[in-house]
Amino acid sequence: MNGRWSGFNIVSVVVGFTFLYLPIVLLVIYSFNASRLVTVWGGFSTQWYGEMLRNEALLAAASVTFRVALVSATAATVLGTLAAVALTRFMRFRGRLLFSGMVFAPLVMPEVITGLSLLLLFIAIDLDRTIVTVMLAHTTFSMCFVAVVVQSRLVTFDRSLEEAAQDLGCPPLKAFLTVTLPVIAPAVIAGWMLAFTLSLDDLVIASFTSGSGATTLPMRIYSQVRLGVTPEINAVCTVLIALVTTGVVAASILNKRSMVRRERAERMAFDER
């Protein structure tokens, strides 16, 4: 491939990135607008961030969102890791294809359908819709993302490490916890971060599965925007963008770093042989 920058390449990159990020950049800029009118620039100000912190409904929604994200990301990480282990370890069991398909289907399932089906389930088992149902729903849809991330790491994991631990007198479960888990930890943490950010910005599934007193931040923002965009909302969104970006970037750096380190160690070992 030719690595040089041609005019065509530059134009397409600029157009692409403008298309992706112009709306977000605008939102961030207007969050610092002194004017109450969203589309008129009235000078730089951070007053809307102050307003935001005094808006109790927003803060309550933020607290709900963070609690949901924390609990569901943790639960999804446990379940997703277990699913990944089962899928990589037991290469041939009856219904493996069905199982792996079912684990990964939610990745492509329209959120409306996931939300609706969960809602139907909660109604059917007569579970009141509260913050708990949102947590359950988020766990369900984010665990498959965790499974994908962890499985990609487990595929390259040398199984004899765990066998060596057992050979040295370690029972199987303890061998998994003391040897396998620390080695695949970067992927598990990356999976947790991914699940956390997914939960943080989910609107559709939360709308279907939450009840009174369990309004998440995206739901609150959405309902406020229907009454008109305020600079205060811009400020909230800017904070959210910062959080999500940090999460995603941190997760990918973690994964990348551990991969680079592993490759370097392997190369070094090869050179020294």
Place this chain on the structure above:
Amino acid sequence: MKSLGNIRRSFSPWSDPDARPMIAIRNVTKRFGEFTAVDDLSVDIHAREFFALLGASGCGKSTLLRMLAGFEAPNSGTIVLDGVDLAGIPPHRRPLNMMFQSYALFPHMSVADNVAFGLKQEKMAKGAIAERVGQMLKLVKLDRFAGRKPHQLSGGQRQRVALARALAKQPKVLLLDEPLGALDKKLREETQFELTDLQYDLGLTFVVVTHDQEEAMTMADRIAVMDAGRICQVATPAEVYEAPNSKFVADFIGSINLFDGEVASSQANRTVIAGPDGSVVAEDPIERSPGTSLCFAVRPEKIAVSHEPPAEGTNGIAGEVWDLAYLGDMTIFHVKLASGTVIKASMVNAARSSREVFTYHDRVWLSFSPDAGVVLER
């Protein structure tokens, strides 16, 4: 019977019928689906023995080792270790340890923690663990590297860590899966002798799996040559080399020449085999019925090449020099016989200059004594 090879063995519990084996493997079969990896295999391994399972990949040697370690369960048959049937005992409760082919060092632990891992599982006292780890690292000459992580070590050093870790629990039996497979040739040769010294000094039983016949010959007290899930021959390296019991074993260990033919006469320790390139007289303890198809298997270094026919009482077969290779320490001849068979002969270059000089297409005589080889069935 004359003794084979030039090494006298003071250690040979396998020839004592009253000796109780350390490991008794009886009629063990292991199948993976349709594939039979280990097929009705029985063998005894004695205490303090260095036992090698030798075979090509897929012959079932690794499966047998994994069954000893407990990672695979036999479909039928029993494995008894020191009087205890191992069936149903999980790997972490078996009194033997394994050194893995990939070494399987824990990447997130230091060298010392790797070696201490097995001892910690035993709930040994901290001070005792530290002492034992120190001993083990000293034993493998890695005491200066205790704080390093595995990826900061060279391949040879990692191999030593793996060895120290497996030895730390002082197992009854140490299983080694291709222990030198990942090392380069020079390091491998050094390590072979270190391993045998270590095994002798510690008085341990070693079971090693290898596909490298030279490795098995150098290190082992006895070699089990395996093929298709079965053991073809269990014997000392000299016996396996000088008296292989089948064409497969003869061919697998070193190189061999086969003089095919039919029995012309057989009596009093002498079998005459008539083949397309003439008759061959072979020393043979078994009386054969005339007409049986047999072959006389002779190693290349047992065959001499000369321009003159050999004296009476020595087998002599005429041929033409087809290929020559001067290797310095020895010269290898490929001699084509009248029937088209190519025979390999190697002659040690003991002197710097030779009276007899050979070149391509020379008419030569191959000579070998009747006791230079073994008679094998075809």
